[in-house]
Amino acid sequence: MKHHHRNPRARGGRKRQPSRRDPLIGFEAPVTIEQVGARGDGIAHIQAPDGKAVLVYVDCVLPGDEVRVALRQKRGDGYGAEVIEEIARTGAFNPPRCSHFKECGGCALQHMSDDDYRAWKYDKAKTAVLRAGIDPEDADDLIAEVEISPPASRRRAGFSVHVGATGVFVGFHGRFSHTVLNVPDCAVLRPELMAFRSAFVDFLTSCPPDYARDIKEVFVTLVDNGLDVLIQASADPNLDMRQDLAEFAGAQNLARLSWQVGDRPDEPVAARHTPLVSFENVEVSIAPAGFLQATLDGQQSLVNAVKQALDEIAPRQVADLFCGVGSFTFALALHGKRRSVTAVESDPRAVELLQYAVGQSGSPIKVVKRDLFRQPLTAAELGAFDLVLFDPPRAGALAQCEQLATGGPEWVLAVSCNPATFTRDMRVLRNGGYEIQKVVPVDQFLWSSHLELFAVLRRKAV
Numbered sequence: 391m392k393h394h395h396r397n398p399r400a401r402g403g404r405k406r407q408p409s410r411r412d413p414l415i416g417f418e419a420p421v422t423i424e425q426v427g428a429r430g431d432g433i434a435h436i437q438a439p440d441g442k443a444v445l446v447y448v449d450c451v452l453p454g455d456e457v458r459v460a461l462r463q464k465r466g467d468g469y470g471a472e473v474i475e476e477i478a479r480t481g482a483f484n485p486p487r488c489s490h491f492k493e494c495g496g497c498a499l500q501h502m503s504d505d506d507y508r509a510w511k512y513d514k515a516k517t518a519v520l521r522a523g524i525d526p527e528d529a530d531d532l533i534a535e536v537e538i539s540p541p542a543s544r545r546r547a548g549f550s551v552h553v554g555a556t557g558v559f560v561g562f563h564g565r566f567s568h569t570v571l572n573v574p575d576c577a578v579l580r581p582e583l584m585a586f587r588s589a590f591v592d593f594l595t596s597c598p599p600d601y602a603r604d605i606k607e608v609f610v611t612l613v614d615n616g617l618d619v620l621i622q623a624s625a626d627p628n629l630d631m632r633q634d635l636a637e638f639a640g641a642q643n644l645a646r647l648s649w650q651v652g653d654r655p656d657e658p659v660a661a662r663h664t665p666l667v668s669f670e671n672v673e674v675s676i677a678p679a680g681f682l683q684a685t686l687d688g689q690q691s692l693v694n695a696v697k698q699a700l701d702e703i704a705p706r707q708v709a710d711l712f713c714g715v716g717s718f719t720f721a722l723a724l725h726g727k728r729r730s731v732t733a734v735e736s737d738p739r740a741v742e743l744l745q746y747a748v749g750q751s752g753s754p755i756k757v758v759k760r761d762l763f764r765q766p767l768t769a770a771e772l773g774a775f776d777l778v779l780f781d782p783p784r785a786g787a788l789a790q791c792e793q794l795a796t797g798g799p800e801w802v803l804a805v806s807c808n809p810a811t812f813t814r815d816m817r818v819l820r821n822g823g824y825e826i827q828k829v830v831p832v833d834q835f836l837w838s839s840h841l842e843l844f845a846v847l848r849r850k851a852v
C-alpha cells in the first residue's frame with residue numbers, strides 16, 4: 391500500500407511555526423469586579439501593557455470586590471484570572487459551605503449571600519424572558535419567585551474517579567482542570583450520595599490497583615428504594631472484581647450496581663431490587679443513570695406548576711413530548727379528572743420502562759417512541775391535542791416549536807434546562823402567535839449557574 395506523506399512546503403503551504411506563548415498569560419493587575427456573569431464568575435476589565443482593555447473572568451468574587459489577579463488562560467472573549475491578593479472585599483460575602491469550594495468546579499456561587507443569590511437567579515430568568523422579546527415593563531409580572539432546592543437535596547451525581555500513585559479520588563473536577571478532587575463535605579448532595587462516595591473511596595482503596603484503575607466515572611441516583619449505581623470503566627471487570635463488587639453492593643444495600651465499558655450496553659453486576667421512583671403513586675423503574683429531575687424538590691415544583699396549569703386549562707387531550715420515564719406524564723394523565731396523554735420519547739429504554747408502568751397502572755397514556763428532533767409532531771398531528779407539554783434536553787426543541795408555531799394547540803407548557811435555547815424556542819412560539827403567560831424559575835443546581843424554566847403559553851385569539 392502506498393503512503394502519502396504530506397509535506398506542507400511541497401504544496402506551497404507554510405512551515406509550521408513553533409507555538410508562541412500568549413504574552414498576557416501570567417500578567418498581573420488590580421481590578422474591581424463589575425458584575426457576576428452568566429456562568430457565575432466575576433467580570434472585570436484590566437488594562438494590558440499595550441493599553442488595550444482586556445476582559446477577565448475571576449472566580450469566587452462579588453461585584454465591588456477589589457482584588458489583584460493573574461491571568462491564567464484564554465477563556466472565550468477574555469481571560470480566566472486567579473485572585474492572588476484580596477485588596478478590599480465589599481460584596482456581601484457568605485462563608486463558603488464546603489471546604490473545597492475554591493478548588494472544586496461544582497459550585498460557582500456559594501460565597502453569595504442568600505438574597506443576592508436569589509436575585510441573581512431571578513435576573514437570569516428575566517434576561518431569558520427579555521431576550522425572548524418580552525417588553526421590559528411586562529417581564530416582572532410574568533416571572534414567579536425562584537423555587538430553590540435546599541442544600542443536601544441533589545439526588546443524582548456523576549463522580550469522576552482517578553486511581554493513581556497519589557491515591558484514590560472520587561469527586562468532581564477542579565475549576566478549569568482535569569484534576570479529580572475528593573469532595574468529602576459537598577454541601578449540595580443528598581447524604582446518601584455522600585455516604586456512598588466515601589464507601590466507594592474505601593472500596594477502591596482496598597481493591598487491587600489494576601482493577602480500580604479501569605474505573606473512570608460512577609453515576610449514582612437515589613431512588614425510592616435505595617441507590618442505583620453505574621460504573622463507567624475502560625475494561626470489563628474480571629471474576630474477582632465482580633465478586634468484590636457484589637459484596638460491596640450488599641454491604642451498602644444498593645438497589646442495583648451496573649458496569650459499562652464505553653458506549654457498550656451496561657450490564658448489572660448486582661441487581662438486588664428493581665430501582666423504583668413513584669409518580670402520582672405509580673411506580674416506574676429507571677435505567678442505569680437514566681434521566682430524573684436532579685432534586686425531588688425541583689421535580690415537585692415543576693409538577694405543581696403543571697398541575698396548577700391543568701386546573702386552569704382543563705385540557706382533555708394532552709401530548710407530553712420528551713417524556714422520559716414520566717415525571718410529568720402521570721400528573722398530566724391522573725391529576726384531578728383523568729385525561730388521555732400521548733407521551734413521546736426517543737430513548738428506547740425509557741419508552742419500555744414507561745410503557746410497562748403504564749400497563750401495570752392502567753393509566754390512560756399512549757407511549758410513542760419517536761425522535762422529535764428529526765421527526766417532530768407535525769402541525770396536522772398537533773391538531774389532536776388541546777395542550778402540549780415539552781421538556782427537551784439542553785439543545786431545546788426547535789424543530790418541534792416550528793411545528794407548534796404553525797399548527798399548535800391553544801395551550802403549551804414548556805420546561806427548559808437551558809435559558810439560551812429557551813429564549814430561542816420562545817421566540818419561535820411568539821412569532822407563531824403564542825403569548826407567554828407565566829414563567830416559573832426552578833433552581834435544582836444550587837450555587838451553580840444552571841436554571842430551569844417552566845413557562846405557560848397561550849395562542850392569541852385571531
Ligand SMILES: C[S@@+](CC[C@H](N)C(=O)[O-])C[C@H]1O[C@@H](n2cnc3c(N)ncnc32)[C@H](O)[C@@H]1O
Pocket residue numbers: 681682683712713714715716717718734735736737740760761762763764781782783807
Ligand atoms: C430533560 S429530559 C426530560 C425527561 C422527562 N420530561 C422528565 O422530566 O423526567 C429530556 C428527555 O428528552 C429525551 N430526548 C432527547 N433527545 C430526544 C429526541 N430527539 N426526541 C425525543 N426525545 C428525546 C431524553 O431521552 C430525555 O428523556
